[in-house]
Amino acid sequence: MKRSLLKAVLVFVGFLQVSFALDFSGIHGLIQRRLPQHTEYFTFGQLPGSGDRYIIGDTEGITGGITISCTSLSACSRGLYVYLTDFGNVDIWWTGSRLDQLELPPLPVGTPVSGEAIVPFRYHFNTVTFGYTTAFWDFDKWSLLLDWLALRGVNIPLAWIGYEHILIEVYREVGLSDAEIADFMSGPAFLPWNRFGNIQTSWGGDLPMQWVEDQFFLGKQIVGRMAELGMTPVLPAFTGFVPRAFASHFPNASVVNGSQWIPTFDFKRTNDSFLEPFDLMFSAMQKSFLQKQKDAFGNVSHIYTLDQYNENLPFSGNLTYLHDVSSGTFASLRAVDPQAVWMMQGWLFFLQADFWTNDRIESYLSGVEGNDTMIILDLYSENQPQWNRTNNYFGKQWVWCHLHGLGGTMGLEGNLEELTNGPIDALRSPGSSMKGMGSTMEGQEGNELVYDALLDQAWSSEPLDIPDYVDNWTVRRYLDREVPSAAREAWQILSSTVYNNTDPDVPAVMKGILEFRPALTGLYNLTSLIPTMIPYHTNSTLIPEYRYDVLSVARQLLSNRFNDLYLDLVTQFNSSSTSPKDISTRGSRMINLLKDLDRLLYTNENFLFSTWIADALQWAGSNSSYATYLEYNARNQLTLWGPDGEINDYASKQWAGLVGEYYVKRWEMFLDYLVDLKGSGESYNDTVIAQQLLDFGKAWDVERWGNGEDETFGTRGDTLQVASEVLNIWG
Numbered sequence: 124m125k126r127s128l129l130k131a132v133l134v135f136v137g138f139l140q141v142s143f144a145l146d147f148s149g150i151h152g153l154i155q156r157r158l159p160q161h162t163e164y165f166t167f168g169q170l171p172g173s174g175d176r177y178i179i180g181d182t183e184g185i186t187g188g189i190t191i192s193c194t195s196l197s198a199c200s201r202g203l204y205v206y207l208t209d210f211g212n213v214d215i216w217w218t219g220s221r222l223d224q225l226e227l228p229p230l231p232v233g234t235p236v237s238g239e240a241i242v243p244f245r246y247h248f249n250t251v252t253f254g255y256t257t258a259f260w261d262f263d264k265w266s267l268l269l270d271w272l273a274l275r276g277v278n279i280p281l282a283w284i285g286y287e288h289i290l291i292e293v294y295r296e297v298g299l300s301d302a303e304i305a306d307f308m309s310g311p312a313f314l315p316w317n318r319f320g321n322i323q324t325s326w327g328g329d330l331p332m333q334w335v336e337d338q339f340f341l342g343k344q345i346v347g348r349m350a351e352l353g354m355t356p357v358l359p360a361f362t363g364f365v366p367r368a369f370a371s372h373f374p375n376a377s378v379v380n381g382s383q384w385i386p387t388f389d390f391k392r393t394n395d396s397f398l399e400p401f402d403l404m405f406s407a408m409q410k411s412f413l414q415k416q417k418d419a420f421g422n423v424s425h426i427y428t429l430d431q432y433n434e435n436l437p438f439s440g441n442l443t444y445l446h447d448v449s450s451g452t453f454a455s456l457r458a459v460d461p462q463a464v465w466m467m468q469g470w471l472f473f474l475q476a477d478f479w480t481n482d483r484i485e486s487y488l489s490g491v492e493g494n495d496t497m498i499i500l501d502l503y504s505e506n507q508p509q510w511n512r513t514n515n516y517f518g519k520q521w522v523w524c525h526l527h528g529l530g531g532t533m534g535l536e537g538n539l540e541e542l543t544n545g546p547i548d549a550l551r552s553p554g555s556s557m558k559g560m561g562s563t564m565e566g567q568e569g570n571e572l573v574y575d576a577l578l579d580q581a582w583s584s585e586p587l588d589i590p591d592y593v594d595n596w597t598v599r600r601y602l603d604r605e606v607p608s609a610a611r612e613a614w615q616i617l618s619s620t621v622y623n624n625t626d627p628d629v630p631a632v633m634k635g636i637l638e639f640r641p642a643l644t645g646l647y648n649l650t651s652l653i654p655t656m657i658p659y660h661t662n663s664t665l666i667p668e669y670r671y672d673v674l675s676v677a678r679q680l681l682s683n684r685f686n687d688l689y690l691d692l693v694t695q696f697n698s699s700s701t702s703p704k705d706i707s708t709r710g711s712r713m714i715n716l717l718k719d720l721d722r723l724l725y726t727n728e729n730f731l732f733s734t735w736i737a738d739a740l741q742w743a744g745s746n747s748s749y750a751t752y753l754e755y756n757a758r759n760q761l762t763l764w765g766p767d768g769e770i771n772d773y774a775s776k777q778w779a780g781l782v783g784e785y786y787v788k789r790w791e792m793f794l795d796y797l798v799d800l801k802g803s804g805e806s807y808n809d810t811v812i813a814q815q816l817l818d819f820g821k822a823w824d825v826e827r828w829g830n831g832e833d834e835t836f837g838t839r840g841d842t843l844q845v846a847s848e849v850l851n852i853w854g
């Protein structure tokens with residue numbers, strides 16, 4: 124009797140541990156990776172209760188010992204982060220981890236410090252970030268970003284990697300041939316838009332199975348790491364997009380042609396076939412997909428990312444139809460996972476607001492019963508919020524998202540006031556169903572300050588004090604409480620100018636004219652933000668972040684200066700008194716500037732075109748035809764974006780090599796053309812020069828990096844020296 128009671132108690136205690144005990148091994152793993160000499164100093168413990176709360180204090184009896192207690196793993200990671208940044212003055216950056224610079228033994232906390240998340244969800248990624256930023260990343264690069272996310276308290280990151288492996292299995296299972304499937308899949312640099320049903324087929328060759336398998340392996344590593352760090356990966360699901368041949372295999376299935384994405388893509392490459400979710404085959408394929416995914420990735424998440432109309436229009440605007448599509452979709456998820464939550468990007472409601480009237484949105488969302496059943500990413504909250512016109516998405520949970528930039532282009536830009544006040548106002552507004560905050564940048568490029576501010580705001584119920592926040596951030600970025608006052612002042616100037624962009628005409632990161640396909644009109648004043656910051660010269664440092672920032676600012680100044688030169692060129696060209704010589708003199712100046720920019724970019728590993736290429740090539744090993752294929756994908760996305768320049772220059776970058784070997788060459792061709800016209804008296808014809816530049820682009824995309832004289836894979840030159848030289852000329 125006594126024995127069985129004891130046994131029952133033990134079973135009960137065991138149950139409690141199994142069900143509720145947090146497993147801190149993932150956070151210890153992070154400490155092992157980033158602070159190997161500090162492993163003994165940190166202890167973690169569990170707090171009762173729900174939500175995301177932490178308390179940081181000194182460990183009794185251990186000099187330098189720090190104890191962090193929390194209600195969730197994410198809160199413990201966040202607690203560790205607060206200790207490292209506020210007390211240790213070290214941080215982890217996109218440019219690298221400096222956590223190993225933490226003092227030994229760690230400084231005491233004194234009075235315990237506590238914190239709590241103001242929203243249950245902290246989100247990161249856009250489906251297309253997996254194209255513009257991480258397309259070719261290996262696990263080391265991922266590992267750095269995952270630690271960055273975990274420490275900042277992100278708890279629901281998106282996890283697309285490896286999707287195609289399972290999707291292809293599902294297609295095969297229903298009887299599609301490999302050739303039919305291959306006809307649908309897009310190349311490695313373009314998969315996000317294939318996943319969205321925007322595009323289909325691959326240019327430059329079919330998607331290799333080796334890519335699919337390597338990514339599947341990588342995906343398992345990523346999802347495993349996310350789970351270990353206490354983050355719930357948002358996993359994909361079957362969307363309904365199917366290869367074109369599907370309809371002929373299943374003539375009775377409800378398949379419709381989706382809409383055309385971008386007008387320059389022809390029917391063959393867009394208008395993806397869509398199996399309607401109320402068809403029984405949809406639920407069968409969903410079931411197969413989700414089961415396979417669970418077998419591969421484990422029981423790690425109930426949140427599914429699923430977008431059917433991101434930049435695509437539904438087949439019909441009939442309210443019943445829209446309701447049936449979403450209810451069929453959701454039923455297919457719940458049939459497999461009774462706790463399934465559907466996440467979708469809300470971009471369509473902004474971009475295609477004409478179609479998505481409130482009654483249509485309401486019908487579509489009402490197909491999913493309940494409010495905790497969906498998470499809608501209000502994708503562009505900082506400029507074009509939709510939650511306020513949709514009555515908080517009619518009660519569904521939604522996330523305040525910072526879109527920030529398109530195509531991963533590089534400009535110093537941000538709006539700190541909006542990032543700090545916007546989410547707090549939305550959260551406090553009557554009837555708010557806002558449940559999260561996060562970033563949905565198309566590409567993650569520079570401007571780390573604004574990403575930090577938003578994620579830090581998610582743990583502060585009052586808007587952050589910006590000058591104070593920026594000052595703290597600067598000091599830890601340069602690892603030095605004695606950081607030169609010029610640097611602190613510079614960041615204050617940046618935060619009230621570049622990072623206080625409230626100009627409605629510049630609603631996101633801008634790009635430099637130099638990256639555009641040269642033309643006489645249509646380039647200038649598409650963007651208008653002009654940084655006023657005076658770059659600071661100081662010898663304080665070898666800190667990588669400092670060099671990165673000096674380069675970033677110098678890069679922006681050069682880019683802006685190019686715009687002035689361009690405008691002058693256009694004015695001169697249009698004036699009848701200008702000689703060919705005048706044009707070529709001006710042209711030389713523009714080319715010199717671009718070459719100086721290229722030289723500057725070459726000094727830092729974070730600004731190299733060759734890194735993008737090397738990342739792509741690593742997946743090919745010694746297989747040279749595969750390498751050629753991947754390099755074409757990598758080049759084409761940055762330049763022509765499509766076999767014939769369908770979305771020319773959309774994902775342009777100011778990267779060393781790309782500037783020197785692509786933009787310089789294009790502007791040279793363009794300038795030669797103008798000089799010739801001035802000589803011959805013929806008039807400017809944009810079609811003629813555009814065709815030449817397109818031909819150049821096509822030829823350039825199939826080249827291989829490293830064949831040209833100056834084409835190296837490493838950095839060259841010293842940032843501070845080159846920055847000072849080029850600023851003397853152009854500053």
Ligand SMILES: *[C@@H]1O[C@H](CO)[C@@H](O)[C@H](O)[C@H]1NC(C)=O
Pocket residue numbers: 373374375
């Ligand atoms: C499609 O439906 C028609 C009419 O209901 C039926 O005769 C035919 O057998 C079906 N075909 C398939 C492949 O199920």
Ligand SMILES: *[C@@H]1O[C@H](CO)[C@@H](O)[C@H](O)[C@H]1NC(C)=O
Pocket residue numbers: 370378379380
């Ligand atoms: C999709 O469009 C193609 C080309 O116009 C057409 O042949 C096909 O029948 C359409 N499919 C459906 C299901 O409407």
Ligand SMILES: *[C@@H]1O[C@H](CO)[C@@H](O)[C@H](O)[C@H]1NC(C)=O
Pocket residue numbers: 380381382383384390394
């Ligand atoms: C492709 O989609 C567009 C709408 O975006 C539509 O007008 C066109 O008819 C579609 N093409 C085919 C062949 O279905």
Ligand SMILES: *[C@@H]1O[C@H](CO)[C@@H](O)[C@H](O)[C@H]1NC(C)=O
Pocket residue numbers: 422460461462
């Ligand atoms: C797996 O998920 C189900 C719900 O789908 C849940 O009930 C179960 O406890 C989970 N199993 C484990 C081992 O976490």
Ligand SMILES: *[C@@H]1O[C@H](CO)[C@@H](O)[C@H](O)[C@H]1NC(C)=O
Pocket residue numbers: 441442443444
């Ligand atoms: C919408 O579709 C439903 C079901 O097919 C139909 O009964 C209804 O008449 C349609 N409504 C309109 C406005 O076309």
Ligand SMILES: *[C@@H]1O[C@H](CO)[C@@H](O)[C@H](O)[C@H]1NC(C)=O
Pocket residue numbers: 506507508511512
């Ligand atoms: C929603 O908020 C934005 C930004 O403040 C504003 O421009 C827009 O007019 C608001 N829409 C509605 C319907 O209130």
Ligand SMILES: *[C@@H]1O[C@H](CO)[C@@H](O)[C@H](O)[C@H]1NC(C)=O
Pocket residue numbers: 492493494517518519
């Ligand atoms: C969802 O939210 C809406 C708006 O607040 C509310 O009217 C509705 O009752 C909620 N639904 C459920 C199932 O709680």
Ligand SMILES: *[C@@H]1O[C@H](CO)[C@@H](O)[C@H](O)[C@H]1NC(C)=O
Pocket residue numbers: 209587588589591592595
């Ligand atoms: C800046 O750092 C100080 C010292 O750690 C802290 O008290 C203050 O709250 C921080 N300010 C902000 C806005 O984070």
Ligand SMILES: *[C@@H]1O[C@H](CO)[C@@H](O)[C@H](O)[C@H]1NC(C)=O
Pocket residue numbers: 540589618619620623625
């Ligand atoms: C940002 O700009 C707004 C208006 O443009 C201004 O009111 C505010 O003071 C600025 N903030 C800072 C920190 O300069």
Ligand SMILES: *[C@@H]1O[C@H](CO)[C@@H](O)[C@H](O)[C@H]1NC(C)=O
Pocket residue numbers: 647648651690
């Ligand atoms: C650029 O836009 C600004 C602000 O609208 C305007 O004042 C300026 O004249 C424009 N410049 C050119 C060259 O179009």
Ligand SMILES: *[C@@H]1O[C@H](CO)[C@@H](O)[C@H](O)[C@H]1NC(C)=O
Pocket residue numbers: 662663
């Ligand atoms: C910076 O350089 C100046 C002049 O060369 C020197 O006097 C000063 O000590 C240096 N400061 C630091 C922090 O190295």
Ligand SMILES: *[C@@H]1O[C@H](CO)[C@@H](O)[C@H](O)[C@H]1NC(C)=O
Pocket residue numbers: 808809810811
């Ligand atoms: C420009 O060149 C294109 C292609 O050569 C030609 O079709 C077009 O007529 C020309 N336009 C003008 C205005 O001359």
